[in-house]
Amino acid sequence: MTLLTHWPLAGLRLFTPRLELRLPDPEELAALASLAAEGVHDPAVQPFPVAWTDVGPEERARSVLQFHWRGLGAWRPEDWELNLVVVRDGTVVGTQGISARDFPVRREVDTGSWLGLAHHGQGLGTEMRAAVLHLAFAGLGAQHAVSGAFADNAASLAVSRRLGYEDDGVERHVVRGEPAVLRRLRLTAERWRQHRTVPVETAGLPECLPWFGVA
Template sequence: MTLLTHWPLAGLRLTTPRLELRLPNLDDLAALASLAADGVHDPTVQPFTVAWTDVAPEQRARSVLQYHWRCWGEWQPENWELNLVVVRDGIVVGTQGIGARDFSIRREVGTGSWLGRAYHRQGLGTEMRAAVLHLAFAGLGAQYATSGAYADNAASLEVSRKLGYREDGIERHSVRAKPAVLRRLRLTAEQWQQHQLVPVQMEGLPECLPWFGLA
């Protein structure tokens, strides 16, 4: 028997013209942790609802490892978080996540991601989210995908606009002890079909379907 016998998610691959998205191995996680330590956004702003980057570099690195391990250990078909490492030309450039609760009933996923600062403004954010949206809608039969970004996070909001998301209300948060408005976004299966900008190939999905709560 191999790891895939007990953990078929390790064989899941999403590929786009420039990127491969896969479940990270330990070497990938080490590279991702180092990328986080080097910084993933302008330190004068805080784009995340959980301010995990407002700590020392070594704490950021450790939190990346612990978060991935926690998601692996807590995986259940009715409550899952799939965090894929994003690789370009053999180099880890970031991570793209997709998750759901009671997916077999609700048919709704949420997404989140980050890139190392050296890889911003190259269109990679659009490409990697397009990959997991293809997994959600074409692979898993999702009906909706949700996302969110603070009102001043123009880059994230632009990615969502390109991919067909529509406004879905706001939330008020506290960021660094100041009020901040988070814009919720929603994408339907029909809107996704009209905004497929990136060709995506999937490998290893059939074996994983029970892990997503699907027969």
């Protein structure tokens, strides 16, 4: 018996031209936590609806560990959240998540991600999102993917536009005591096929399908 016998998600791999996405081992998770401690965004802005980065470096690192463990511990085929470490040339550069509730019926996924500050502006955000969109649409048979970004988060919105997302309404949030508008975005399977530009390969997916609620 191995870990894969009981937890096949540990063998899931997504590959793009520059990146590999996978569940992190303990050392990679520690590296991800350290990356968060060093900074994820300009402190002058807050791009996340939950301001988890507005704390000290040690608390920020600890929150990354707890967020990852909580997602794995609560996993159910009808309610799952897959948070993958993003690795480039052996270095952890960020994390890409994909989640769903009642996926067999709704066929819809949500995504979220962040990169360490040193890895911004290199096109990696597009590649890592393309990887999980391939997993969702080509691997799991999703019909929709949703995302969102605050109106002043030009980089995230540009990634979504590049990948084919369309506007899906707005939400009003409070960020640091001030009102903020979050733009919702939606990508259909048809538009995903039309806007595919990043080649993606998967490994270890067939064994994982029941864990995603896919027969």
